[in-house]
Structure formats: structure tokens, C-alpha cells
Amino acid sequence: MAVENAGHAPSGSEYILHHLTNLTQGEGTSALHLDSVFFSVLLAVLFVGSFALVARKASVTKPGKFQLFVEVLVDFVDTQVRDSFQGTSKLVAPLALTIFCWVLLFNFMDLVPVDLLPKAGEAFGIHYMKVVPSTDLNITLGMSLTVFLLCMFYSVKIKGAWGFAKELLTHPFGPWMAPFNLLLNFIEHLARPVSLGLRLYGNLYAGEMIFLLLAVLGGSFALASVTGIGAVIGQLILGTVWGLFHILVIPLQAFIFMVLTIVYLAQAHETHH
Amino acid sequence: MNINLTLVVQMMVFAIVIWVVMKFIWPIILGAMNEREAKIAAGLAAAEQGQKDLSEAKSRADEVIKEARTRALAIESQARTQANQIIEEARKAASLEGEKALASAKSQIELESNRARDALRGQVVSLAVAGARRVLEKEIDQKAHGELLDQLAAKL
Secondary structure (H helix, E strand, O other), rough: OOOOHOOOOHHHHHHHHHHOOOEEEEEEEHHHEHHHHHHHHHHHHHHHHHHHHHOOOOOOOOOOOOHHHHHHHHHHHHHHHHHHHHOOOOHOOOHHHHHHHHHHHHHHHOEEEEOOHHHHHHHOOOOOOOHHHHHHHHHHHHHHHHHHHHHHHHHHHHHHHHHHHHHHOOOOOOHHHHHHHHHHHHHHHHHHHHHHHHHHHHHHHHHHHHHHHHHHHHHHHOOOOHHHHHHHHHHHHHHHHHHHHHHHHHHHHHHHHHHHHHHHHHHHHOOOO | OOHHHHHHHHHHHHHHHHHHHHHHHHHHHHHHHHHHHHHHHHHHHHHHHHHHHHHHHHHHHHHHHHHHHHHHHHHHHHHHHHHHHHHHHHHHHHHHHHHHHHHHHHHHHHHHHHHHHHHHOOOOOOOHHHHHHHHHHHOOOOOHHHHHHHHHHHHH
């Protein structure tokens, strides 16, 4: 907390609001969240870079420890894809791997102490910084919308424009219920990217919020009240518990995002008869 | 939370990352894994084949050894019989030779003894004649009693 610099101690809500504000360039819909994009790209470079390093030096007979780690991830994703996706696609498995690793890295940013990077940023004159990209709805919806577009693309590509339209009109209740079918499918297809993006965003946003609240609790020590010591101990204990619990949430949300993507793409590839 | 340009930027970044992973990462890593899998399977198969070959070679070697042993035994027994035969032949030849030598010695002895007997006989006859002449003085005419003397000599 910028207690000393600000001259006056920020209230709890001020502190939280500050931490939930993106570093924004521009106004309205043409605004850009520089911090979200920066960390998103940074983590993408970390993921792609480390995996590319392994791919470049991939050894068949003498895999290193990191290569084995990467291979475990690849094998895990490959198994998931083969379990739910029948048929062949050069896209689905790499897409699933990208989603799993990237979202995992997004979510792990949540375990970085809430003030560490913003404080460091402040030293360089950056006053707003949200370090967890998956707590930015733009990021999660950006990914889920990409998945949605891929689903639409493959639906049309596999079934043909007419086949896809027929499926929208006749599935699931037959041709006599066409308007109802269309409405139902419309809602279903649109609900998918929204729920996919909101689920990840909601989970991580809530997690971040808890960490911020715990930081506010510990921060009341700065108010020099008698209960300050107890508040710090409270933050330590509760923060540890929440952090440990959050370690479960982090891979779980990445996994859910990946599995749902695979399922949606599998349905896009399926033809109903 | 306001939706803005960040979403579009994220979609573009996402698309690029997917493309890179699809093009340069996934196939290479999975390819290495599959290749290793195939290699391990081939290695195990080769090991199994090697084991099979080994046991086959062992049984073949056993067979060869067994055959060699029986052949050696056959050769040995053959050699033994041959040796016995040779010894037998040698013995036969030796005994034959001995017999021949014995026979020739015997005949020689007989010849010698016959000759000696003849000589002795003649001497005895002449001795007897001489003695008789001494006893009878001239009464014995060699010519008159020649037949008698010959008979005597033949009887001796």
C-alpha cells in the first residue's frame, strides 16, 4: 500500500478499487488494458518460448528433465483430447495445450503477492497494475470468443453451411419445431462462450478479491490500532489457507476451460443424423 | 468491467499463439514422443527376438555337441575294433610266422637227425662188421653177407 507516499492511508475500499483498476490507454470501447495485454503476452512468450526450446532440442533417446515435464503435459492434454474428441484434427490438441498452459500461467499470477508487482510498477511511475490476466473479462472472453469462432468455422467446414443450418433448425426436436430449435440452438451456442469466459473470470476475480481483502485486513496494522498485530497474523493464516485452496482452483479452472473447449469443438465436428 | 479493445487484442494474440503451437511445437514434441515409443517397442521386440535366437542357438549347440559326442564315441569304438583287428592280425601273422619257423626248424632237425641216424647207422654197420670181423676173422665176406648187413642196417 502506498501509505507513506500518499500522505494519507487509503481506506479499504479505495485500496481494493485501486488494485482492480487496469492500466488503461484510451477511452470507451477503443481502450486498451495495457497491463492485461502485457502480462498476457509475457506469459504467452514464457509458455511458447519454453516449449519451443524443448521442441528445438527434443531428443528421442535422451530427454532432459524439462523435456520430460513438457512431455507429461503434452501427453496429459493428448489423452484428454483423445478421450472426448473422436476424429482427426491438427488444431484441437495444440489448442487445448495452449489453453491449459496459458490459462494455468494466468491463474498462477494470482499467487504472486498482491502488492509485489504493483509496488514495483509504482517505482517506475506505473500507478495501476492488474497482474492476473484472467481477472480481466476482456482476456477470458477474448479466449472464449476465439473458441466460439473456431466452433462456428469447423461447424460450417465439416457439415457445410446447409448442413449446419439444418442442424440448427431440426436439432433437437425435429423439423416441426424449427423456430423453437433455432432459438434453443442460438441461445446454446451463444451461452457457451459467455459461460466459458465468465466462469474463469469469476473464479479468478473472486480469488483475487479475497487476497485483496486479506491484504486490507493485514494493512489495518498500518492504522496502528491495538488489534494490528492480530490482523497481520490473521492475514498470514487466512492468506496461507486461501492460497493453498487457490492452488486447487488454479489448475482446475485451466482444466475446465480446456476440457470444455475440446467438447465444444468435438460437437462442432460431429454430424447428427 | 468494461469490454474494449483488449478483447480483440487478446483474440489476436491467442490466434498467433495457437498457430505457433500448432505449427512448431505440438507436432515436434509429440513426434519425438511417438518416435521414442516406437523405438522402445522395437527394442523390446529385438530383445525378445534375441532371447529367442539365443535359446534356439543353445538348443542347436546342444544338438551339435550331442551329435559330436555320438560321432566321437563311434569313432572311438571303430578305432578300438580296428586296433583289435590289427593286433589280431599281427598276432595271427606272428603265430603263423612262428609256426612256419617252427616247422622249418622241425624239418631241419628231422633232416639233421635223419642224416645223423643214417650216418650213425652206417657207422654202426661198419663198426659191427669190423667187430664181427675181429671176432670171426675172415669169415665174414662182405660180398656174401652184404644182403644180411643191409637188412641189419635197415633195422637199426
